[in-house]
Amino acid sequence: IAMLRAPLFNPDIDLLESTSLIGAIFNASLQIGSSIGLSIVVAITTKVSGGDVSNFDGYRAGWWFIVGLAGFEAMLAAVSLWRHGIPPERPDDEKTLETGADTPCEKPSA
Numbered sequence: 660i661a662m663l664r665a666p667l668f669n670p671d672i673d674l675l676e677s678t679s680l681i682g683a684i685f686n687a688s689l690q691i692g693s694s695i696g697l698s699i700v701v702a703i704t705t706k707v708s709g710g711d712v713s714n715f716d717g718y719r720a721g722w723w724f725i726v727g728l729a730g731f732e733a734m735l736a737a738v739s740l741w742r743h744g745i746p747p748e749r750p751d752d753e754k755t756l757e758t759g760a761d762t763p764c765e766k767p768s769a
Contacts, residue, residue, distance in 0.1 A: 700724060 700721040708717025 696725075696728070 703724050704717035706717070706720040707720040708714040
């Protein structure tokens with residue numbers, strides 16, 4: 660959260676130039692978090708069910724772990740974003756987006 664939030668609250672960073680960096684950080688976080696989360700769920704499932712795939716207690720325990728983790732992440736995001744409030748307005752970026760100047764996907768004039 661802090662890696663993604665830092666550019667939003669720093670007025671010196673141009674968001675139009677740092678979107679690829681923010682996207683790369685977000686994608687890397689998702690990949691790493693998914694692999695770690697999946698390995699934890701598999702470990703919980705295997706430990707509870709004892710390797711018996713017909714026993715659904717392990718799947719239930721893994722599901723509750725995911726629900727608890729999602730609830731914890733939602734509370735963490737709410738608390739960390741609530742402290743800082745709404746990001747400051749950036750009139751430069753809005754003007755740039757309205758005029759279409761300096762955008763990477765600018766269409767050539769016909």
